[in-house]
Amino acid sequence: MDQPPHARTEAFLVDDAPLLRFHKRLALHAGGGPFLDGYVLSIIGIAMVQITPQWGLNSAQQGLIAASATIGIFLGSFLGGRLTDRFGRWRLYTFDLIAVVVFSVAQFWVDGFWWLFLLRVLIGVAIGADYPVAASLLTEFTPKKYRGPFIGSLTVMWFLGAASAYVVGDLVSGVGDQGWRWVLASAAVPAALTVLARTGTPESPRWLAGKGRVAEASAIITKIFGPHATLEIESGSSAGAIGPLWKSGYLGRIVFVTTFWTASVVPLFAVYAFGPRILAGLGLDGRVANMGSAVVTILLLVSCVIALTAINKLGRRTLLIHSFAWSGLTLLLLGLFPGSPVPVILCLFATYAIFTGGAQVLQLVYPNELFPTEIRGSAVGLASSLSRVGGAVGTYMVPIALDRWGIGPTMLGAAAIALIGLAVSAAWAPETRGKSLADSARI
Template sequence: MLLPRGRAGVAFRTVTSNSHLPHTPQAVGAAAAAPTRTQRLDALPVTSKHRRLLIGSGIGWALDAMDIGLVSFIIAALAVHWELDKSTTSWIASVGFIGMAIGASLSGLLADRIGRRQVFAATLLIYGVATGASALATSVGALMVFRFIVGLGLGGELPVASTLVSEFSPRRVRGRMVVILEAFWALGWIAAAAIGTFIVAQSDAGWRWGLVLGAVPAVYAIVVRLGLPESVRFLESKGRHDEAEAIVASFEAAAGNALGGERGNTPTGPEAAPEHTEGGIWGRALRQRTLAFWAVWFCVSLAYYGAFIWIPSLLVSQGYTLVKSFTFTLIITLAQLPGYAAAAWLIEPWGRRRTLFVFLAGSALGAVAYGLSAAEWQIIAAGCLLSFFNLGAWGALYAIGPELYPTHVRATGTGAGATFGRIGSIIAPLIVPPVLAFGGQVAVFGVFAAAFALACAAALALPEQKGKALD
C-alpha cells in the first residue's frame, strides 16, 4: 500500500533521486525497495490531471482529423469548380501524405531528443498556419505546396501525442486511454464532414472558408505549449530528475485531492525488464514487432485513406450532388464514435492484439459490403459498418504502438511505423482512378478489403502488452 500524502512524498523524493543518497547498505536497500516514478504513476487512479492531458492532446488530435477530413470534401468541390480530373485531385491528397511521412519520421526522432510536448506544439503550429495559407491558393500548384507543408505538421503530431498520453496513463487503463485519445479523431472527422456539408458545398468559395477554419491549430499550439506536462520518462532519460519529480508529485497531489489522501495499490502485474535494444527498433529484440507493426500501419493506411478520401468524390461521380454526397459522408462518419467506444471498452478485457484483429476483420467485411452496395440505404449501411470497424482498429493500433518500444526509442518507433504507413496513404489516392477504370467500385473496395485482411495476419505477430509496465 502506498503511504499517505506528505510522508510518502518525502520518501519517494528521497529514494528516486539516488545520486543524493549516501552509499551505505541501508541506503542502497531503501533505493531498491522504493517505487520508481514509473511505478508511482502506474499506481495512481485516473485524476483530473490525466483527464486534462487526455483532453488537451485529444483536441489537437481532433484538429488533425478535421484538416485531413476536409481534404476529401475540398477535392470533391474543386473537381467541380475547377474542373479537375481524378488524377489531379489524387495528387492534391497524396502530396499531403508525402509531407506526413516525412513529418512522422522527423518528429519521432526529435521527440526522443528534445521532448514530446515541444514537438507536439511545434507540429500543431506548422500545420495550422499552412492550412490557413492554403485558403489563399489560386492554382493547383500553390495548393499542393501548402498541403505538403500541412502534411509535415500533421504527420509529426499524431505519434507524439499518443506517446505522451501512453507514458502518463496508469498501467491498468493505458490502452483504454489511448483509444479514447484516438476517438477524438472521430470528432474531428465529423467536424470536417459538417464543414464540408454546410460550408464547402454551399458556394464556389466554400472550400476557402473551410480551410480558414482549419487554421485553428495555430492558436491551439500556444495552449498546448503552456498547459501540457512533459513526459516523465523522457525527463528521466535526459537526467532532468527534479523536473520529473515535480510532475509526478503534482499527479500524486491530484490523486490525493480526489481520494482524500488515500492511494491505490502498487501494480502487481509484470514489470517491463530493460530490453537489449542494440540496433534500435531493428535490433534483434525488436525486429519482429517492428516488421509486424509497419505492415499493419501500411495496410490500414492504404485502405482507410483510399476509402475515406475518395468516398465523397465517388458519390459525386455516381450522380449525387455535392450536398447529398457530403450528407451521406457525414452520416457514415458518425459511425466512427461507437466504433471507438467499442474498442475502448474491449481493449482491456480482450487485450490489444485480439481487439485489433477483430476490428480489422470487421473492416475487411465492411469494405466488401461497400464495394457491392448500389442503393442509397446500402451505401449508408455499408459505409457505417466500414467506419465503425475501421476506426476501432485505428484506436487499437495507436494503443499498441507506444507499448512496443522502450523509452529511449519509443517516439522513434511509433513515428517510424507511422512513416511507413504514410507510404500506404500516399499510394492510396493515386491507385483509385486506375483501379476504378479497370474494375469499378467493386475492384477498388476489393483492394481495400485485401489490405485489411493482410493487416489481420500481421496483427497476430505483434506481442500482447496488456497489463505490462512501460520500460
C-alpha cells in the same frame, strides 16, 4: 472526485497511480493533433468538389492533392519522432501546431495546383510531427489501467475531426464558388485552440529520467502524483537513435506495427479522401453523398468508443483480429455487389464503420506500448511514416482506380488490404494488456 495524490502515504509506481484530472486534460489536448489529421484529410474531399472543375484537374492531380497531407505526415512523423526522443516532448508540443495555423490560413490565398500541394504537404509535416510527441507524452504519464483507452482515445479524436470536417465543409462550401477557400482555411481554428490548451504542459518525467535529469523528473512526479510516487524506467537505448529499432526483437515489432497500421489506414484514407465520390459511384450524389460520408464518420467515431470500452476486456490481440476480419468482409461484399440498392450500400458502409474501430484505436496503442521511452517517439514516428506511404499511395490510386476499373474492383482492392491486416495480426499480434511500460517494452 479524484483522490488527492498527496493523501496517499504508501509508495506506489506511476504505472499504478489513480486517474487524475491532469490525465483527462492531457488526453483532451493531446488529441488535438489527431483531430486535425482527421479534419485536414477529410475536408479536402469537400473542397475538391469545387476545386476540380474550377482548375480543370485531372485524376492524377486530384490524387496528388488528396494525398499531399499524407505525404507530409510521412515526413513529419519520422522527423518528429527523432526530435522528440532527442530533445524532449514538451519542446515540439505547441510549435508544430502553430505551423498548422499558419499554413492553413495561407491556403485561403492559394492560386494554383502546385502551391496548394506544397501547403498541404507542410500542414501534413506539422501534423505528422505531433503524433510521436503527443502520443509519447500521454503514454508516459498515464497509469497502465487506463493507458489503452487513453491512447486509443487519440484515434477517437481523429474521427471526431473527420466528422466535423464533413459538417463544417458542407456548410461553409455553400457561401459561393470560392467557398472551398474558407473550407480549407477553417483548420486554423481547431489548431489555434489546441495550442492554447497545451500551454503549460510539463515535460515527460520518464524522458527526463532517461536523460539523467532525475531531480527534474522527481519534481514533476511529486507535483502531479504526490511525494510517494516512484517511476520504473525501462532498459535504455540511445535516445533518438534509429539503430536500436533494428534489433531482432524490435525489428519484428516494427514490421508488425507498420503492416497492420498500413492495412487499417489504406481503405480508411481512401474512403475519407473521396468519400462523397465513392458514395456517388454507389448510387448517392450531391449533398446526400456528403451527409452520407458524415454519417459513416459518426459511426466510425461510435465504433472507436465501443472499441475503447472493449480494449481491456478483450485484450489488444483479440480486438485487432476481429476488427480486421469483419471490416474486411464488409468491404468484400461492397466490391462484389456494387449495384445493390442504396439502403444495402449504406448498411454495408455502416457495418464497415462499426467493425474497423478496433484496428483504428490500436494504431497508437501498440507502438507506444511495445517500445521503451528512449526510442518510443522514433518507433511511433517511423511506424506512422511507413504506414502513410501506403496511405498516400492508396489515396492517390483511388480516383485512378475509379476511372479505370469502377467502384466494384476498387472496393475489392480495399478488402484485400484489410485481409492482409487480418493475416498479419493473427500471426504476430502480441498481448500487452495489464502490463507496465517496462514489461511491455521488454524483449
